[in-house]
Amino acid sequence: MSRNKMVMTALKLAVASLSFVCTFSGAADQPAPDFKRSISNLRGQRYCEVLYGKRHWLNLEVKVFNTQGLNLCPEDQWKALSKESIEKAYDASFVVLNGPRYWMMDEIQAAGETVNSVKESFGGMEMNLRATIDLSLLKQLMGSKHYTPNKISRTTNFIYRAGGSIYELTSPAGEVYVMQSYSQIVNPALNIKDLPILDKQLKLPAGWVYSSRVLDQDLSLVANGVAYVLQDNLSNSYQRR
Template sequence: MKLRIALHGDRRTAKNTRGRPFCGLGAFVGTGATQRAHVYTAANLDEITIDSHKRMDGARLAKQFEVDMCMVNGGRYWLMDEQDVQGGDVVNFDGVNLLYGGEMTAAEMTAQMQTPYAPNLIYRNTNWIWHAGTPVHLIREPNGTVWVMQEYTKDVDPSLTLDNLHQVGGKLMSLPKGWVFETKVLTKELSLNTARCDGWAAIMRDELHCTYQGCGYGADTSANYVP
């Protein structure tokens, strides 16, 4: 494998990230239950357009970097207001600079992309910040777990925009019984910092392929409070 897998170096911060397009890639290594997906994300949002991912050829990149498979993830928009991240190496994938950001089991990454409302774990050192006075889009479980939408996509519903995400709830036809979609305006800053829970984040997708991070999922303590 011609990739160095490690979180190292200084933290990276990005402000005004709400609504910014980004893309990423999963580099799969190994076979069976031990297969890992090493996760890369845009190193500099100023270099990224909504179509940047189309430049990356997963099959060619897998051969170039001597991994079993590369899965390209693109056409997505961030929803937090600020990011504070410790990553690893920045790698040029077909002209797109991506930062090593963490890892999942390959089974969890595949399930996360294919199965709505199925929580999976990712290891990463990230702090997502939503400012007071800004909207957040939530899914509430009856047990008290809250999922915060961290990114959205137009892949399934091209009509989605930053300004109409409050309407997503009416489009979730497969939402599990008792689960509720809600949009609220924060009265204080919300921080989802994986350093509070040993680097682990719980994530899931809805049927529109929007992605959420969990607050209070199991033993998760990443949130400074549950909104």
């Protein structure tokens, strides 16, 4: 695999989820987040992301833009986007088109730097800036594997409502990751009806288990500054409980 391809794969794994009782992913001694923004009725909602980066020696500055709250990533506009035009417009070293994806939580609350009003238009499709990240080359290469958690800086609360289904990956060590979005990047035909039996399509590493269940009470996944996120081999994203 070429270095550029490894970098792009790593970025997809690391930032697919940067847009938007509790289990905390942040430090226990940090104060509870003061959530300033909330978006509801998200389950099954389509979104897309554009990531572009500039290389500075062995580091990359990556900007992550997301359609959430602005549009539903219209298929014709998404297909019309090209990496080359974005690279030229933003003098970028590389571009990743990450989508389409579909949210699996019911509500997102955000705080801190996760909330901002910076917008860009890509092929006429508006997107908000969700994060700016500096990634060293070593970290990019180390984060380029599926089923490997990446440490993401963000302050969010992903809320899954009682009565809804959730889909989880459990590691050999007993760590549980809840699906936050499913993707049509690898399998364009994947839809929400496939998720209860998704293990038939997954290439699970030894000791990993995929399961689904219906919640009997609300579930909140709070990232208090830090979230641990991974992707399966179909580019579906999960956050650690």
